[in-house]
Amino acid sequence: MYPITLNLKNKEVLIIGGGKIAARKVRGLLKEDAKVKIISPTLYSSISKESVEWLEKIYETGDIIGNESLIFACTDNNELNEQIRKDAHSSQMVNVVSNKKVSDFYNMSMIKYKGVNIGISTEGASPMIAKQTRVELEEWLKNK
Structure with a gap:
């Protein structure tokens, strides 16, 4: 990928x-x-x-x-x-x-934070894990 x-x-x-x-x-x-x-x-x-x-x-x-x-x-x-x-x-x-x-592509779970884009992908294997990781990372970024 x-x-x-x-x-x-x-x-x-x-x-x-x-x-x-x-x-x-x-x-x-x-x-x-x-x-x-x-x-x-x-x-x-x-x-x-x-x-x-x-x-x-x-x-x-x-x-x-x-x-x-x-x-x-x-x-x-x-x-x-x-x-x-x-x-x-x-x-x-x-x-x-x-x-x-x-599939030719997979969607990434995205975080847009202060001009930085962070993509999280499981290459289609587990959208729920990608979402959970995104939520946890967003929370971590908020506390920085």
């Missing part, structure tokens, strides 16, 4: 699935001014329809048009998530939330 941070301002990002995990991704992407498009028949209650482009439908092969810089396969169907990975263009980076082995 090669750690980087991305400037996603005005970059198109596609999320397939509209559940709780998708909502978490949307929140972070919108903070970075990404243009978020979601393909899902439903949206989790915390996702603002006004802040994203929502295609209210079930994903079908052909829905990935190639403009998206990043794609998140966030459905509760492992086979569909893997199909999304196969449907993506080779230049598109895909995160398959149900199978880290086929």
